[in-house]
Amino acid sequence: MNRRQRLILAGRHLFAAKGYSAAGVREIAAEAGVSIGLIRTHFGSKAGLREEIDRQVIAQIEDLCSRASEHLGTEALDLLVEDAVEWVERERDALLYVRAALMEKTPGSQALLRQLLEIMRRFVALNRERGLLQDDVDEEWAATFLVIDFLGPAVLEPFSEEEFGMSMYHREMVKRRSAFMNRVVTQGFMKS
């Protein structure tokens, strides 16, 4: 892997772990195994590095989004969910970067959130078209709900080990959680 990409991955990791302000350029360069000057050479500045990271992460999510749109059959929904779960497992750093990026309002983080909303709006619309949506559902809030639900575990992840005894993305955790969420979206958990 070339040094430019090494810098991007190191930056993504450190921004995700400590936040943009707390992660220094020297630390990033050290983790990437290159010298500080390269950040300026390739990205102009620390902010430029963040913008490039934003671009790559947004591209990943866009990819996730467009792949689901390609399959316009009955299996589109399952594919979308499957893709998303697989992506979270494979690119945990990217997800944790999204978490960190949303902590401060930048053009990049706004775009990230918009992408997520777009995916979820599409998901809700697909469900409606397939007749899987209940009547009179506030679709905009349904999409927002799904975004919150997608980001929630990432937000809690750093505390998960101490609070629940395991990672939010541990297999058992994912299983319990998806069982609960399946129940919630189809029938809720409280009597009316």
Add this chain to the structure above:
Amino acid sequence: MNRRQRLILAGRHLFAAKGYSAAGVREIAAEAGVSIGLIRTHFGSKAGLREEIDRQVIAQIEDLCSRASEHLGTEALDLLVEDAVEWVERERDALLYVRAALMEKTPGSQALLRQLLEIMRRFVALNRERGLLQDDVDEEWAATFLVIDFLGPAVLEPFSEEEFGMSMYHREMVKRRSAFMNRVVTQGFMKS
């Protein structure tokens, strides 16, 4: 208000708005209208100031929690929700501070999250005792779900104006949201 408390409020506001690392002690002192030295005098250090803010915010949430426990009648649930909504409206800065605090793992932020979980566990247990819970509900995940749902709007708040045209805590937004959430917890929004 004495200068010590002014520093606490200014710190809470700036930590919430820009994050702990990005908010400087000079900036905090300026917003409080005092000199930098006072932070050291009263709290020892910037980290000490954060700890004091954590203590105060945790105390607020504890207060919220214990007030609900006092009313052990049928109206306990409504009172808890009412109190929480009123608190969010009155102390928006505190809520946004919780949001920011959860971005980095410190003893204070861990305690904050634990408090929130405790409130929600109690809420779920109260519902069960009153027979309002459906059968075979995973109560631990229900509480976690409620925490995520409580924090979600705070996480999205900085982007809300641009994405939805108004604040997450605008009256109309709150109304639509609580209508949707009521529906979700009692019957979901998708057919099974």
Add this chain to the structure above:
DNA sequence: TCGTATACGATACGATCGTATACAGGGGCA
């Protein structure tokens, strides 16, 4: 009224921040 502790402000200090500059190797092309 005096002594002392506390509250507070101004400023200095060392470290670290992000950025700028100077320079070294290494292919591609005339």
Add this chain to the structure above:
DNA sequence: TGCCCCTGTATACGATCGTATCGTATACGA
């Protein structure tokens, strides 16, 4: 071979960070 751009490193620079120090004002008990 000579020139040049590109990638890369090492180091210097100015700003700003959190913290420490010192001087002064104010309040309070003897």
